[in-house]
Amino acid sequence: MSTATSTAHRPTSVPSCEPPDTRDAYFDNAKYLAILLVAVGHIWEPLREGDRGLLALYFFVYAFHMPAFIVVSGYFSRSFDASPGRVQRLVTGFVVPYVVFETAYALFTRWSDDDPQRPVTLLDPTYVTWFLAALFVWRLTAPLWRALRWPLPVALGVAALAGVSPSIGEDLDLQRVLQFLPCFVLGLCLRPEHFRLVRRRLVRVLSVPVASAGLVLAYWAVPRIDQGWLYRSSAAQQLGMAWWAGPVMTLLLFGVSLALVVCFLAWVPDRRTWFTALGAGTLYGYLLHGFFMKFLAHTGLYDLLRPHGRLGLLAVTLLGAVVVTALCTAPVRRLFRPVVEPRVEWVFRKQDGGVPQGR
Template identity: 30%
Template sequence: MLGENSLEARGETFFLNLRFLLIVTVFTGNAIEPLIGTSSGLHSLYMWIFSFHMPLFVLVTGYFARKSMTGAAGRRMLMQIGLQYIIFQSLYSMLDASLFHVNGIHHSFFAPYLLLWFLASHAFWRLLMLGMGKWAPAGQIAFALFAGVLVGYLQLDGVWFSISRTFIYLPYFVIGYHFSFPALVRIYQQWTKIAAATVSILLFIILMIWGTNLPLGWLYGSMTYMQLGHQEWYAGLYRLGIYGLQLAASLAFLGWVPYGVSRMTDWGRRTLYVFLLHGFVVRLAAISGLYAYIGNSVGAILLLLASISLTVLLAQPTVKRLLHPLVEPSVSWMVTLQRAALRRSL
C-alpha cells in the first residue's frame, strides 16, 4: 500500500511539473502570436508549441479529473466551471467591447472568448465521460477519435459552444483520464527521456524548415474542414495525420518533464490562475503598442523571458490569496439552492 501511495504521489508531482511547463508554453504562445507573421523564428516556436501544448494540457486535465468526476465532487466541479465561465466571459467581453477590440469576436455566452473555450470544453468533456462511463476504455478512445474526425465535416462555425475543440481534443481527455503513470515510469527512464527531448528538438528544427507548409488552423482545433479549405470526403484523414503529429510531439515533450519535487511543482498547483488571468496581460500589451518596439532578436528574447517571468508571478500564492474569490468562486450557495430545490420537489 505504501508503494502504491508513493507512486501516486510521484505521479501527481510529475503532472504538476508538466502542468506548469505547459502553462509557460500557453503564455508564451499567446504572447508571441502578434509577431509570428514577421519573425520566422517565432513562427517556428509558435508552431512547435501548438504541436503539443493543448493536447497535453487536455490530457493533464483528464488525469486530474479522476478525483472529481462523479458524485458530489463532480457536481461541484461542474458548477464551479460554469461559474468561472460566466465570470470571465463577462469580464473579457466587456473589456473587449470597451478596450481590446479584437477582430472576429462573437460577443455571446454561446461563443467562448478566445482562451475561455477551455472552460466550456472542460465541462463538456466531463459530461461526455459521464455518458461513456460504462464503456470500456478502448471503446471510449475509439468513440473520441471518431467524433474528433467527424466534427470537422459539420457545416458550422466551430467556435460556437466550442464544439470543434470539444470533440477534437476529447481523445486526449479520455487518454489522460485512463493514463497509467507506472507505465510511463517504466518507459521513460533516463536515456528514454533524453531521447524524447532530443526528438522534441528535432521536431522544432523540422517545423522551422518545413512548417510553413502546415496551415496553423489545423493545430488550433477550432475550425471545420470547410473553414480550412478542404471539402473533400477524405478530409478526415488529414485530422488523423494531425493527431499523429500531436501524439509524437507530446510524447517527445514529456522527455523535458522532471519527476522530482521542486518550486515548479508548487507553481503547477496554481496554473488555473495563470490561464485565466494571462489573457488580460497579453491583450493589454497588444493595445499598448509594445509590439511595435520588438523588431529584432533581442526584443524577442526579452519577450520570451517576460512571458516566463509573468507565468511564475501569476502562479504565486499571493495572487491566489487575492483573487481566489474571482478565479475559484465558491459554489456553496449553489449547492444550498440545489438541495433546497430537491427538498421542495419531494
C-alpha cells in the same frame, strides 16, 4: 519517476484545490511548464508574421502545449462519476468561473480590440475561456468514455467527424471541444505506470531526436500548412481544404501531438523544484494572463521590439514567462480565489445532516 502516494492521483475539479501534502510534484511541474508554454505562445503572436523561424517555434509549441495540458486534465478526471458532490465541484470549478471570466473578457475586449459593440454572450467563448467550457463538457462525459470498450478510437472518430462538419458553429467553441477530445480521453485511459514508463532513461534519450525532428517538421510546414489546423477550431472546408483532409489531419495531428507530449513529459522533473508550488496555481495563470496579453497587444511595445530581431523576441518571451509565473503565485491566488474558486454552496441543496452535498 518517483513513486507517488495513492492520494497524489486523486482527481479534482480545480487543480489548485488539492491540499499540499496530497500533490504529486511531477504533475505540478508538468502543469506549470505547460502553462508557461501557453503564455509564451500567446505573447509571440504579434511578432510571428513574416518570421519563418518564429513561426516554426510557434507551430512546434502549439502542436503539444494544449494537448499536454488536456492529457493531464483527463488523467485527473478518471474518478469523476457524476455523483452530486462531484457535480457540485464541477459547477463551482468550471461553470461559475466561466460565467465570470467570459463576461470580464468580453468587456475587456471591447477596449483592447477597439470593438465597443462586442456583445456579452456566454455562447461564444472569448480568448482563453473556451478551455473552461471544454473541461466542463469533457469531464461531464467522462463516465461515458470509461464505459466504452474502445474509448480512444471512438473519440478519434468523433474528432474526425467534427473536422468535416462546418455546420457545428461557434457555440461553446464546440469544434475545439470535439477535436481536442481524443487528448482528454487518452488522459482518462492512462495509469500511473504509463507515466513511470515515460520517465525511463531510454524514452528521455529518444525524445531528443524525436523533438528535433518535430521542430524540423514545423519549419517545413510553415509555408505549406494553414496554422488554423493547430487551433482545432475549424472544419477542413473552412480552411479551404477538401472534406477528406479533416480525418487525415485529425489522425496526423493527434500522432504528432502524442509524440511531442511524450517528449515533453519525459523531461518534466519528478522532484520538487522552485516552480513545483506554482503548479497549484496554473488555472489562475491561465485565466488571468489573457488580460495582460490583450493589454500588451494594445500598446506600442511590439513596435519597439521588432527592429531588435531575436533580442526583442527574447525580451518578450521572458516577459511572458515572468508574468504567467507571477500569476501562479500564492498571493495572486489568494486575491482572485473568490472568482476562480468561488464558494457557492448556498446554491445547492443540503444533505440530511445540513451539510451541502459534496462537502
